[in-house]
Amino acid sequence: MQILVTGGTGYIGSHTVVELQNQGYDVVIVDNLSNSQIEVLDNIEKITGIRPAFEQFDLSERDKTDAFFKKYNNISAIIHFAAFKAVGESVQKSLEYYRNNLVSLMNLLEGMKKYSVPHMVFSSSCTVYGQPDVLPVTEETPRKEAESPYGNTKAICEDIMRDYCKSNEDINCIALRYFNPIGAHETALIGELPVGVPNNLVPFITQTAAGLREELSIFGDNYNTEDGTAVRDYINVVDLAKAHVVAIDRMLKEKQKANYEYFNVGTGEGYSVMQLVKAFIEVNKVDLKYKVVGRRSGDIEKIWADTTYGNKELGWKAEKTIEETLSSAWKWEKKVRGL
Numbered sequence: 001m002q003i004l005v006t007g008g009t010g011y012i013g014s015h016t017v018v019e020l021q022n023q024g025y026d027v028v029i030v031d032n033l034s035n036s037q038i039e040v041l042d043n044i045e046k047i048t049g050i051r052p053a054f055e056q057f058d059l060s061e062r063d064k065t066d067a068f069f070k071k072y073n074n075i076s077a078i079i080h081f082a083a084f085k086a087v088g089e090s091v092q093k094s095l096e097y098y099r100n101n102l103v104s105l106m107n108l109l110e111g112m113k114k115y116s117v118p119h120m121v122f123s124s125s126c127t128v129y130g131q132p133d134v135l136p137v138t139e140e141t142p143r144k145e146a147e148s149p150y151g152n153t154k155a156i157c158e159d160i161m162r163d164y165c166k167s168n169e170d171i172n173c174i175a176l177r178y179f180n181p182i183g184a185h186e187t188a189l190i191g192e193l194p195v196g197v198p199n200n201l202v203p204f205i206t207q208t209a210a211g212l213r214e215e216l217s218i219f220g221d222n223y224n225t226e227d228g229t230a231v232r233d234y235i236n237v238v239d240l241a242k243a244h245v246v247a248i249d250r251m252l253k254e255k256q257k258a259n260y261e262y263f264n265v266g267t268g269e270g271y272s273v274m275q276l277v278k279a280f281i282e283v284n285k286v287d288l289k290y291k292v293v294g295r296r297s298g299d300i301e302k303i304w305a306d307t308t309y310g311n312k313e314l315g316w317k318a319e320k321t322i323e324e325t326l327s328s329a330w331k332w333e334k335k336v337r338g339l
Helices: 011-022 040-048 062-071 087-092 094-115 149-167 201-209 237-252 273-284 308-314 322-337
Strands: 002-006 026-030 053-055 075-080 119-125 172-178 180-182 216-219 234-236 260-265 290-293
Touching: 002 011, 011 026, 011 040, 011 075, 011 237, 062 094, 075 094, 075 237, 087 094, 087 149, 094 119, 094 149, 119 149, 119 237, 149 172, 149 260, 172 237, 180 201, 180 237, 180 322, 201 216, 201 273, 201 322, 216 273, 234 237, 234 322, 237 260, 237 308, 260 308, 273 322
Parallel strands: 002 026, 002 075, 026 053, 075 119, 119 172, 172 260, 180 234, 216 290
Antiparallel strands: none
C-alpha cells in the first residue's frame, strides 16, 4: 500500500518514513524543502535500503496538489506533517502561518475526496490545550484559546477535519496531539537539523554543546514550577514515528470507532527545561554554557500528557528513556558536525 507523507524529509516525517518502510509500506514524500534537506532521502535509503518516491512542491498551491493526486493514483492514506511549526516565529508571522497551515490541509482534503483517498493521519499538537487548568491532560481536557498562532492553526485544522468528516463519511481522519519530540535515529543518519537558528530546545542544546552557538538561552525561570523553568512532556522521535504507523494500521484495518478521532501521544512524564539541560550534560559528559533570559511570547508554563486512552486504543506506548533519547540527539549532532 502506498502512503503519502507530506513534510517527509523533515524531522518527524523522515523518521516516520523509515518506520513505514520497515513495515513494508510504499512511501511517496511531498516536501517543499523549506526546512529540510534533499540529502535526507539518501540517509533514509541507507537505513531501510529503499529510496522513497519524492515530489518537491508547496501543498498550499492547489493546482500542483491536484496534479500530484492525478499522477499518484494508488495512495491508500496520507500522513500530513507539512506545516510551519515555530511557536515564537508564528507570533511575528501570523498571517503566513494561517495561510500555509490551513490552505495546505484544505487542498489535501479536497484531493482526498476527488481522488478517493480515504485516510489521513494529521500532525497535531498539545498546543491545542493552551495552558490547561488540570494536569496531566487527557483527550477529554477542554481545548483552550491557543497561546500562539501556531497553536491556533492546529486547533483550526482539527476543526476543519472534524467538520469535513461529519459531512463525508468516506473520509477518515486521526489527529495525533503530540507533545515535544526530541532525539534522533539510533544510526545517527537522520535527526533534527533545522534551517537557521533552532526554535526547539534540544537542537539548540546540541548546537551549543558542539560550539555552533555561544550559549543556550533558557526562556524564563519564574514559572510556577519546581525550579521555575517551563515543563514539557518530551517524547523520543522514533517512538512518535511508530505511533503514526500504528494509526495508519488502525485505519486500514477498520478499527476506528468514528471517522474522526484524536489521541495524545507523549510519555506521561513532565521534565523542566533545567532538568533536561542537566540530564543532557550528565548523560553526554559535556560542558554547556547557558543563561536565563526573559520568557518567550507564546510559550505555556507546563504541560504533560495522560496517555492512558491513546495507549489502550492504539496499542502503542513510548518506550525509550530520556537518557537514551538525549544520547541519540548528541550522537546525531556530532555526526552532522564531524566531531
